[in-house]
Amino acid sequence: MAALSRFISGLSDKYHAFFRTLKNPKDFQWTEECESALHKLKAHLTTPPHLSKPLLGAVLLLYLAVSEHAVSVVLIREEGSKHLPIYYVSKALLDADTRYCHLEKLALARKLRPYFQAHPIVAVTSFPIKLVLHKPKVSERLAKWALELGEYDVIFRPATALKSQVLADFVAEFSPALLPALEQEVCLRSETNEEGEWILHVDGSSNVRGAGLGIVLTSLTGNTASRAMRCNFKATNNESEYEALIAGLTLTHQMGAEKIQVFGDSQLIINQVQGEYQAKDDSMIQYLAVAQRLIKKFKSCKLTQIPRKQNSQADALANLGSALETHSQMSIPLLVLQWPTTLEEPPSEEVSAVEEGETWMTPLVRYLETDILPENSNEARKIMKQAVRYCISQKKLYRRSFSRPYLRCATPREAAGILVELHEGDCGSHSSGRNLVLRARRAGYYWPTMAADADIQTKHCDQCQRHAPVSKLPPENLKSISSPWPFRKWGMDIVGKFPMVPGQKVFLLVVTDYFSKWVKAEALSRTTDLQILKFLWTYVITRFGVPHEIVTDN
Template identity: 40%
Template sequence: MNKNLRQTDQPLRQILTKPEVSSRMTKWAVELAEHDIGYRSRTAIKAQALADFLVEGASLAMTGQDSPPSGERSGEPWILFVDGASSKEGSGAGLLLISPTGEELTYALRFDFPASNTEAGLADSPPDGYNRGQSQERSQLVVLQVRGEYEAKEDVMKKYLAKVREVIALFDIFEIERVSISQNKRADALSKLASSSFAHLSKEVLVEVVKQKSIDQVQVLAIDSSATWMTSLMNFLNSGVLPGDKTEAYRLQFRAAKYAYAGGTLYRRSYLSPWLKCMTPEEGDYVLREVHEGLCAAHVGSRVLAKKCLLLGYYWPSVFQDAAALVQKCRACQVHAPLCHQPARKMVPIHSPWPFAQWGIDLLDPFPRAPGRYEYLEVAIDYFTKWMEAEPLATISGRQFRISSGET
């Protein structure tokens, strides 16, 4: 039998030779007893060997990162086949982009504005993001206008040419040439599909609806200058600005003692818990919906929902009102909420100790005049036995009520 040596840094020899140390190792000790196994302590790894391993791994990673893609190494350009189509049903353009590795990307543009064949060919500018590009166009007029050999006379075409030249300037190398119909048949098919049978295009072809001409787009910068309930507090705590009204200034100073401004953020002070981050009502609505209807939605009541938002560290003045409004609009809460059987008003109990001790009297009128000039009816009911008495009256007066009550 050959002797097996095992190098380990764990105390297996002491455990397996003394099974009483651990009852779970007894079975393993019996199974391994038939083999001649020797144990030897593992020697320490030299620091230089570990350093060499890390250096080799880092060099391999650096080599993989520095290697350029196959398309860039070859220096071959991206080829774009373009064709435009216009009909009574609409206008569009077809694009076929071929990468240096041979991958083909098809795309179709549907124009939601009137355009001729020439405009459709120029409206889809060459895509940016590549260093080398080559565009294949079937229209000779478009090719010669882009090259500068022909001059555009219409104002719309001049604008399109200016737009195309702006995109061409982003390329290191760009070429455009005219091709025959047979070479451009796939782009031609895409353009006809986009311009004629737009509703029946295959799902494999991406179609984008262009609602506005690219030359008419105006750059707009959104400016948000809306003031919130935090604006006055932040201005006062940051730069000491107070309103012109003395009453409002006094109220602002009184309110500012409960807040703190740090790092461009307003906080609500608290002496028994961490400071609460102040938010706008719009941001608070998002927090309420996440707590109420989010991943861990509990659909709790309005007061508990507001308390949860405060415990999470958020605050805005209308947190309780917004929570109540959200719960009232939540359909799940309204459908699955328990029904409230309590009366709308507090009920006043009437206790009658014995029969005929307490009566209820009411007057019914008017009735058709009866013999004896009776037109009214006095009704009395006992609260204990529910016994009822009725007495006709000719006139309504306190004396008549006393007389009738004495008779009943």
């Protein structure tokens, strides 16, 4: 039966009852459902489908279908308007597989790996499998599957109307019983599903000891971020309330919230921002302008006044007290404002950001957002393999590192500023190129030319060149002296045979002093021991004394 699975569409799903009965021989019960499944199997075997042969380099289409019991896959090729099946796969879900998310079950089609290696594959699906595989918050299992699929040329394409009889079992990718849970899962995994409102509680306090701010931000998932701030400048109670509101709106905008509901216990501040009260004091007018400018950055911002009892947590943070109603340990950072927010100049609308044009991130962003690949097939395959390790969050590109934290990808302009700050900034240590790369990674940044850029930065640093240790090494390698004083050690050699010269001399006897490099040579007709002794006596011993050592290879 396993061998027939490549010829029968959805074998494990259609005949699930039949196989389940055969797996339990002890409690064997032949039911009408098993009998019906057996007759259908016999009828299907009498009219088997005609499988096609894949053409070399042809694009193959992949259709998937998921039910409660199995995952079915068909690999086909198009010939005009015809769909020719090549291979059927039907995998029965084990007990552990049934607990996978429904979108994860679509990624189980890995048995067709030999076809993936030889052909471009177009996965036809109506569900965002590609977005799920490239999301920042992805499970270990999906991350592993994404790396495996990134090796092959797999493109995801939305499904269209199917009219072919071959694809009759793949019209619906999921069985009707799974659709309610699937819709809920797609809604939870989508990045654009955040229709709820973030909750922000703010409060300010001013006394003789100074001014304090309290912020409590609650996300859509129920996670809470608390902040306690202290102002190092004099501020009235109303000014501290405005400072708390502005700091809370700034924090919420940085977290990426689009809809927000603000709660505060100051009747004056809430009504002034809503336009019900008029601000007459100069400082109140300035604070009101800053708050309204921040509110325009949100799609929706509702402000509500609540009693102080309902705002106790923000009030406790503002008073820097211990009135927090919690039994667990909490770590609340204390931030210090050095100047009022009204002193900051509002951004001018006429100033535009400097665009760098296309960088090394542009092909990856185009592929992840719009599935656009370079025209060159080799470059396209390279981008698809690299994109497995990248994801986009809040319109920024991130890279998965080996230790699992995400590294923010930097442009060449940003990379230059990062290296300068890490090397010679306030916390810079003028470290070497390798240490500078490690510091940049620990800071959460990545770009492909980190090592080369770090080496260039360290070599061009003026302070590093001025205060670097002076090298005492000679410009050339030291050469050892083989003789401690002149004419102590000699080298002797016989060269020849040369062409005969007058006197029938064909050999040359040469001696050299190792220390002074003094050379003496004489032509000989024969090389006998008497002639060599005579030569040494005449030119070496009588002139420089008896040598301590004579080196020769003869």
